[in-house]
Amino acid sequence: MKITLAIDAMGGDKSPGVIIEGIAIAQRRYPELFCLLYGDENEINPLLKQHPLDLSSIKVVHTDEYIPSEMKPSAAVRGPKGASMRLAIEAVANGEAQAVVSAGNTGAYMALSKLILRPLKGIDRPAIAAPLPTLKGQSLMLDLGANVECTTDNLLQFAMMGEVFAREVMGKKSPSIGLLNVGVEDLKGNSTTKTTYNLLKTSGWVENFYGFVEGNDILHGTVDVIVTDGFTGNISLKTAEGTFKLFKDFFVSQFTKNLWRKICYLFAKSSMRAFKNQFDPRVNNGAPFLGLNGISVKSHGNMDGLGISYAIGVAVDMVRRDVNKLIRDGLEKRQQLHITDDTSCVAIASEPA
């Protein structure tokens, strides 16, 4: 079965070069891949010759407009109409492509995806999810910033969508779901987390609810899916990224301090490499926007070709596993569950807005 992806060739720090490099790598891994590549053909065409590409599986759709990285989401929504990112998303809405991938401006990409693809029926707020490297492998965290204020309903939907993604795309058998909180006892947290905890525990919204998890559980890999609001999720993800960077900067400065330290580095190299491999952000690249009526995957802006190929891989897997259909099914099943379960309905109704 052919899988057609719409790819924004102009998004990210090193586009379109790394985008095309990423496609070249992805083509080897996914022979069924066909790419609609949106961007400036004057830049793209010469690059296509530089990589070992199957050109019969690529169609360049020319546009000289694009969304700049600093453009506000509201401005991106108003225009430009011919921007590569917008055209790529529209290709999914029109049925020309089965998923869209961009490494461009996150806020604009989410806003345009929501505008053009619309949320899935029954999903109030789509979320940004991302696979994170952990000591035990990989976990998924959501929301990472699409929704700075969340209700219990939003969090329940995030939990269910995360469960589907972790099972279908990340290959976790019965993914454990954790709700991020300031403590693990059930009386801790703000009113929204407490209500959500009670519902996740009793209502069958997810199969395998672990309970509350704390900040230190995220990278420890305590659970497969970490559910939180976009405010906390964004800040804690960036805190972890900042801590990683601090380590990197510190060791670079230490191991380049003088000749002796440089020699020492040769001995530490294998351990440092092992670390780099285990926590390689490229392998974890590809953040799905979950809850949209169409598959939309975000790549980090500063990835190389290998990283881009992983984001393409997430989109391919989401198409293959028909993730959106499974989310819709899950939602339907849970809505019936709500109708028959009075307790949870009451609890949801009493949740503060």
Added chain:
Amino acid sequence: MKITLAIDAMGGDKSPGVIIEGIAIAQRRYPELFCLLYGDENEINPLLKQHPLDLSSIKVVHTDEYIPSEMKPSAAVRGPKGASMRLAIEAVANGEAQAVVSAGNTGAYMALSKLILRPLKGIDRPAIAAPLPTLKGQSLMLDLGANVECTTDNLLQFAMMGEVFAREVMGKKSPSIGLLNVGVEDLKGNSTTKTTYNLLKTSGWVENFYGFVEGNDILHGTVDVIVTDGFTGNISLKTAEGTFKLFKDFFVSQFTKNLWRKICYLFAKSSMRAFKNQFDPRVNNGAPFLGLNGISVKSHGNMDGLGISYAIGVAVDMVRRDVNKLIRDGLEKRQQLHITDDTSCVAIASEPA
């Protein structure tokens, strides 16, 4: 000038041993220190002989009750009346001591401190603050979990209290204050952060408002004081701690993998040591509860004597600089500022609860 501290000898994982060791170290640094030591004299007295202590500056107040580490704050508030932690806090309320230090149960310690010392006049919610190691030195972050839901008023008060502490105790000349958010543009964030941002920018609540900061700014040392609600603060602090632990565990496993890796470690040791020194949690130990009518300092539960001595040092410095008076003065000045400044009054009144 003699400084009398009330010290909970029974709090923390390795009490009372490390508490007494900490006092021995602190006595050398602060000759003016007098300690009222609350706990079981049968355990304490033999230990006092094991350390080079000035026993004339220590008075043991016997009690065989204490607050267990897993006791809920509500249970701690109801009893036991003779618990070492409670008696130590009461010593401050009675004027027998100028500050209290405990390494015990954080939730119980905050609840008892609030109950016995009461918040400072004009402070709605006391906060847990903590000095954090950064790439540039040390920053202060608050709130770290005392208040999981915060209003704009709470955050403004945290900002002002953090400014006083950073200036007086941490020796920052004109401390820069950052408000933790999901982005740095002024239209980002939830309604509380946006209102707080506008007030901090325009109302003169703090001298040197930097603006919004993100998760990755915390350990980078972008600002001297990071202000946030206790939900986000607690989770992002624990995320950073978890990331540190992940690094440590990973490198320990790498450098003990086989004999060759153990030899390699000898070469990497100096860099690893430098890291350990720069980010030594002991040097950063001592989290003040800010906004109470009395000085209350929390030590991490798993510190050694050196760590405990730093927490004692924070209490001594807070007494020396009369931090609570400066907070009261700051508050008064700002209340006058509010009366004369209509805009900020209106904005505060319209802030969602």
